[in-house]
Amino acid sequence: MVRTSVMLFAACSLLGAGSAVGQVVDFVINPQASGLTGTITLNASLPGTLIGNYSDTNLTGTRTKPGLFGTFGATENVAVPVTLAPGITNRPINTDLAGSFTATISLDTNTVSITNYQANRVSNGPLFIPVTVGLTLSSFRTRNPSSTYFAATINLPVSDLTVTTWTETQAGPSLGTLTPTATPGVYDVVAAVPVTQTLEGSVLGSPINIPPGTPGLQVITGTLTVTATGATLTTNTPLSITDTQTPGTALPAFEFPLPTILPPGSVANVLFNLTLASVNTAVNGTQTLSASGAARPQPTCPADIVAVGGVLPPDGLLTGDDFTAFINAFAAGDLLADIVAVGGTYPPDNLLTGDDFTAFINAFASGCP
Numbered sequence: 514m515v516r517t518s519v520m521l522f523a524a525c526s527l528l529g530a531g532s533a534v535g536q537v538v539d540f541v542i543n544p545q546a547s548g549l550t551g552t553i554t555l556n557a558s559l560p561g562t563l564i565g566n567y568s569d570t571n572l573t574g575t576r577t578k579p580g581l582f583g584t585f586g587a588t589e590n591v592a593v594p595v596t597l598a599p600g601i602t603n604r605p606i607n608t609d610l611a612g613s614f615t616a617t618i619s620l621d622t623n624t625v626s627i628t629n630y631q632a633n634r635v636s637n638g639p640l641f642i643p644v645t646v647g648l649t650l651s652s653f654r655t656r657n658p659s660s661t662y663f664a665a666t667i668n669l670p671v672s673d674l675t676v677t678t679w680t681e682t683q684a685g686p687s688l689g690t691l692t693p694t695a696t697p698g699v700y701d702v703v704a705a706v707p708v709t710q711t712l713e714g715s716v717l718g719s720p721i722n723i724p725p726g727t728p729g730l731q732v733i734t735g736t737l738t739v740t741a742t743g744a745t746l747t748t749n750t751p752l753s754i755t756d757t758q759t760p761g762t763a764l765p766a767f768e769f770p771l772p773t774i775l776p777p778g779s780v781a782n783v784l785f786n787l788t789l790a791s792v793n794t795a796v797n798g799t800q801t802l803s804a805s806g807a808a809r810p811q812p813t814c815p816a817d818i819v820a821v822g823g824v825l826p827p828d829g830l831l832t833g834d835d836f837t838a839f840i841n842a843f844a845a846g847d848l849l850a851d852i853v854a855v856g857g858t859y860p861p862d863n864l865l866t867g868d869d870f871t872a873f874i875n876a877f878a879s880g881c882p
Contacts, residue, residue, distance in 0.1 A: 536618060536808055536809075536811070536859070538618075538809065540615065540804040540805065540806035541612075541806060542611055543803045543805065544637065546801070546803035547609065547610035548608050548609045548610045548800070548801055549607070549796075549801075551605075551798010552606065552796070552797055553606050554604070555600065555601040555792070556792075557599045557600075557789065557791065558597075559764070559789055561595060561785060562785075563595050563771070564577055564591070565577040565590045565655060565657075566768055566782045575656070575781045576656045577590060577655050577781075578590075578654050579591060594651050596648075596649045596650075597646055597648055597649075598648075599645075599674075600644070600647060601674060606640060606642065606796075608636075610632055610633070610636060610800065611632070614627050614629055614630035614631070615629050616746075616806070618739075619858055623690060623693075624688055625689050625702065625737075626686075626687055626688050627683070627706055630682070632680065634681070635678070635679045641673045641674070641675055642674040642675075644672045645669065646668070646670075647667070647668055647669075649666045650662060650667070652664045655781045655783075658773055658780070662774050673716070674715075675715050676714040677715075678713035679711070679712050680710070680711045681708040682708060684707045684709045685706075686707075687706045687707065689703060689705070689733070690702070698738060699736060699737070699739075700739070702735050702746070703733070705730050706731045707729075707731075708729045710754070711724075721792055723756050729754070731800075733748050734748060742808055743805065744808075745803075746804045746805075748801070749801050750799065750802070752796065752797065752799060753797050754794070754796040755793075755794065756792075756793070757792070758791065760791075761788060766786045767784070767785055769782075769783055769785055770782055813881070813882050814876070814881035815853070817830065817835055819834055819838040820834070831881050835877065836877060843869065848861075848865070850870075851869055852869055856868060857871065
């Protein structure tokens with residue numbers, strides 16, 4: 514659980530009539546009005562070889578041999594050096610965003626904190642992006658069919674980049690600012706939340722991913738509108754993600770129908786044996802977030818932490834058992850004694866400080882309503 518400090522993402526709470534410092538709102542992101550609009554660029558390098566699919570069990574298969582001249586034996590089938598370079602350049606993307614978070618607002622300091630932020634950027638299903646592959650090859654010849662390939666780079670539209678998972682999960686504490694506008698109950702929000710990212714997908718049957726736990730920072734600017742019962746948040750935030758990997762992973766062989774060059778019009782069936790040497794990914798765009806939430810009621814008797822006999826759950830009564838349970842829990846570092854956040858505001862922050870002690874003593878002295 515995350516507590517106010519450092520920067521933060523945006524959010525809010527309830528501020529309307531009768532609201533108090535430290536109110537809490539549980540938000541749900543609306544995927545119909547939230548998402549990422551932008552572009553993706555991907556470049557990968559896969560060096561290796563291609564060879565005809567001829568074999569003892571496929572005697573009519575394609576055979577290959579490097580070079581333009583010389584003999585070509587009746588059963589020769591020799592590998593040819595090649596490099597595949599899948600490429601996507603500024604390809605438009607448009608996805609839905611779903612998720613949730615909890616936000617706390619402090620009116621005395623015009624700050625807002627967020628916890629438990631989690632978002633799914635492909636909530637409407639996998640993202641499919643057409644890929645063009647640059648095939649760089651040395652000169653070679655084929656049989657079945659007979660063709661000649663000159664050293665060149667050929668661009669082939671062969672596959673899709675498929676993104677199946679793209680998530681963010683809050684990874685650290687956050688704190689943002691609220692600036693009142695000329696409209697009552699409406700605030701400008703400037704904040705950021707530290708996150709870890711997970712991106713998984715594939716291209717040409719090979720996995721591509723940003724490893725789980727990759728750090729990021731979700732910077733947010735937007736508008737918070739609060740009422741007596743909840744709040745709404747709308748943001749439009751620039752997004753930029755870049756990642757470079759050099760896995761050096763040998764990929765499973767796969768068959769590919771390679772169009773003939775000279776003469777054209779036929780297909781040479783070849784097997785690629787490649788190594789995924791490097792992958793460079795860049796995503797740029799704007800993330801729109803629209804979320805709404807209901808205010809979470811504060812406890813009416815915060816000093817009531819156990820029932821008579823010192824057992825859970827609380828029973829709505831203040832007795833010596835509550836006092837003893839609090840003192841023992843506080844001394845032991847047990848979060849049962851965490852009843853407020855730093856500064857004495859609600860909700861608790863998973864920290865035990867003097868503010869928890871002071872808040873309990875004051876609440877115990879006040880009694881339950």
